[in-house]
Amino acid sequence: MTAVIRHPEWLTLQIDGQPFYGFDQEWYPQGRQRMAGCGPTVGSDMMTYVEMKEWKVPAVTRDEAVRKMLEVWKYATPHMHGLYKTHWLRDGLNQYMADHGLRGKAESMSIPALLAVTSSYISLAEMTGTVVINGGGVRAVLPVTKVTSAPRSIHAFARL
DSSP states (O other): OEEOOSOGGGGEEEETTEEEESOOGGGSSSHHHHHHOHHHHHHHHHHHHHHHHHHOOOOOSHHHHHHHHHHHHHHSOOBTTBSOSHHHHHHHHHHHHHHTTOOOOOOEEEEEHHHHOOHHHHHHHHHHSEEEEEETTEEEEEEOSOOOOOSSEEEEEOOO
């Protein structure tokens, strides 16, 4: 099975006349949000995609993206050291979808760090902006803006 983002244009904003792919945690208004906001930012991308799929309501400006990011932050607020437990983001996104009448379910899967965290893997991800994961019969192509890892695993989110 292969998972891809079928409509990347649903996550493409126009900023200063140029396409910008996905949201940026540097847009949060507070320093703590900018430092710890990678999970909520990814969650905001995901919820924007789901809302576009169901309601055909795009986020096309940076201001709209920031409003979405601040809304999702309430559901996926990083703890003292971030959202380092996969289920915190997954559960927050599921609650967001339930509260907003969205269909779907956020799921998570652990990816063994030895499989994913090698210098060539990280370099490829940073150069291409995507990560290809093969394992357990699933092949996923995921967009990335930053490669991070926990001591024993890297986490991927979403079933859209």
